[in-house]
Amino acid sequence: MSRLILLIFIFLATYAHSEDPIVQISNGKIKGEMMVTPYNRSFYAFRGIPYAKPPLGDLRFQAPQKPDNWTGILNSDAKDRICIQLYSQSQPNESEDCLYIHVYTPQIPSETQKVSLPVMYVIHGGGFAYGTPTPQELGPQYLMDYDVVVVTVGYRLGFLGFLSTGDLNCPGNYGLKDQQFGLRWVQDNIRHFGGDPKRVTIFGESAGAVSVGLHLLGENSEGLFIGxxxxxxxxxxxxxxxxxxxxIAxxxxxxxxxxxxxxNTSTSELVRIFRALDIPRLKKACAEVFGEGFQANYNDIYQGFLLTGTIEPKHDGAFLTKSPFQSLIKGDFIKVPTLLGINSEESLFLAEDPTLEDKMAYFDQNKELYVPPNMHISDQKTKKLVGEKITRMYDPSGCLHQNKAISIRFFSDTSFGRPTIKQAQLQSKYSDVFFYEFGYSGKMGKQFPSPDIPxxxxxxxxxxxxFHRSDAKDIFSFQEEDRITMKRMLTMWTNFVKYQNPTPECLEILQSTIWPKISNVDEMPYLSINNSLEVKVNLKKQMMEGYQQLYDEYAVPPLDTY
Incomplete structure (x- = not known):
């Protein structure tokens, strides 16, 4: 009888723990919830944890500060909250009070069972102006089958996150400082969720990937991650x-x-004015200056987004005070293993832009527009000459507007391919770098708003x-090849989180492929991820060599970017 009572007690205790998980962190207790993977594995979700004080009032345009403690058990009302977006129309869950972290873990430690899993710290994309860390876009369901702890972080965007006056009145990089502050929160608290603070890998896509790259250069990021x-x-x-x-300010x-x-207006007075603005007026002004929607903002991607990271004057708490290009070329960065790469046609979404041909015709009539601003060429005659040479790299006629595919390839190369490959080349001289090109064209990937071009x-x-999106279809509704690609991606990406190597051993799901790190930039190896996995060399070699010749001959040093 006593044994039966004991079994009932254990069952009830386990049921209560699984249905109503409570974790004690440095600021107080927080209540979680249960979620499940597509393969029916249960995991714990702790959403909407405050990692910094709300950046309101005098804290607008200030570095993040530690949050206040709370009493009782926090059942967060910020689980689906997102930071202010650049759209003029507000969404119901938008708020300036948005510095919250979300933690997902397959196992919580107890007094009798120690858990110490590797951690994947996720920084969302969105051009530094949009995006969300919530499971609506960054659902952890797929990753939870691979024994890692996933952390997603909300950070200030657009004007609120990246305004800078170029001096100490508003040095900027507040969104990046939020990300960094969240990493410190992970160091202090992740062990309570079963994560190992000594095994944190930072992950980002698009602007999140740029953020990760800037953290490698960050003044105060040393020791916060290992990959x-x-x-x-x-x-x-x-x-x-x-x-x-x-x-811009x-x-x-x-x-x-x-x-x-x-x-007539000092920078300190300007910041005071900005600090007093209400959000609707601020959003309206931003939309008027910067344009509305991603497509409008993408028009600036070649010339440079107006609100993003910046080089700050030196001061305590600065995030970035050095040029990215100069830091990488000198080896002056945090040397951790890095996995990076590109998709086969990054700017393919421009195929749906009905004005693309007209824009490219305008570029063809004004060839200086093809010249990267980071070349620092001021002489207009030289600029037109370089622009002409760039167009002839893509088409002997020098007219890109007549061919939409070539126009798209130009933007793919200049916005993503060229700088990412160059980073890999420079960084690989000092640390392990694994490079990839993702070219698998499956229906699962086309769920994201993008042209369905096989x-x-x-x-x-x-x-x-x-990652799982809330509007995504059931993975079992897709063909087997899609699910195999998904398993390959999840295996390699989580292997990197666990071992700082995407293929530490031969696995059948990976076709026994071993992904080599870059050891020779003249024969730069990369993994082609398509219907099968294949190690190749020298991705986009002709394009890279063509641009390098132009930079060597015409660019005015020192370079900040590439």
Whole structure:
């Protein structure tokens, strides 16, 4: 009888624990919930954990600060909250109070069972202006079958996250400082969720990948992670760095009040004005200055996003004070193993832009527009010459507007391919680098809003094989080849999180492929991820050599990006 009572007690205790998980962290207790993977494995979700004080009032345009403790058990009301987006129309769950972390774990430690799993710290993309860390877009369901702890982080976006006056009144990089502050929260708290603070790998896609690349250069990021994954984004991309932040700040100020200019308004006064603005007025002004929607903002991607990371004046708490290109070429960065790569046609979404041909015709008539701003060429005659040479790299006629596929390839190369490959080449001289090209064109990837063109893989498609979206179809509704690709991606990416090597051993699901790190940039190996896995060399070699010749001959040093 006593044995039966004991079994009942154990069952009830286990049931209560699984249905109502409670974890004690440094600020108080937090209540979680149960979720399940497509393969019916249960896991724990702790969503909407405050990792910093709400950046409101005087804390707007300030570095993040530690949150206050709470009493009782926190059942967060911020589980689906997202940071202010650049759209003029607000979404119901948007808030300036958005510095929350979400933790997902397959196992919670107890007094009798120690758990110490590797951690994947996820920084969402969205051009530094949009995006969400919530499971609506970054669902951890697929990853939970691979014994890792997943952490997703909310960070300030757009104007609130990346305004800079170029001086100490508003040095900028607040969104990046939020990410870094979240990493420190992980160091202090992740063990309570079964994570190992000594085995944290940072992951990002698109602007998240740029963020990861900037953390490798970060002034105060040393010791917060042991590996980095960058999907489709590099700190060397021209759109990764705003180079005239003060001009941008005054441009926005003038939009709010036409009398504002550098002669009659100091940067401290400008920040005071911005700090007092309500969100609707701020969003309206941003939409008027920066455009509305991703497609409008993508028009700036070649010339550089207006609100992104910036080089700060040196001061305590600075995130970035060095040029990305100069830091990488000198080996002045955090040397951890890095996995990075691109999709086969990143800018394919431009195929749905009805104005693309007209835009490219305008480029063809003004060849200087093809010249990367990071070449620092000021002489217009030289600029036109270089622009002409760039167009002839893609088409002997020098007219790209007549061929949509070539136009798209140009933007894919210059926005993603060239800077990402260059980062891999420079970084591999100092640390382990594994490079890939994702070219598998499956229906599962086409769930992301992108053109369904067989054989072509658009920006962000690979994310559909790693993260679950709330609007995604059941994975078992797709063909077996899609699910095999998904298992391959999950195996290699989580292997890297666990071992800092995507293929530490031969596995049947990976076709016994061993993915080599880059040891020779002249024969640069990379993994081609398609219907099968294949190690190849020298991705986009002709394009890279062509641009290198132009940079060597015409670029004005020192370079910040590439």
């Amino acid at each position: 980095a994954i960058q999907d489709s984004g590099s700190s060397l991309a021209n759109w990764a760095l705003q180079t005239s932040p003060k001009d 005054y441009k926005l100020g003038k939009q709010i009040d036409s009398t504002i200019n550098e002669n 054989g072509k893989v658009c920006h962000s498609e690979e994310m559909m094989y790693i």
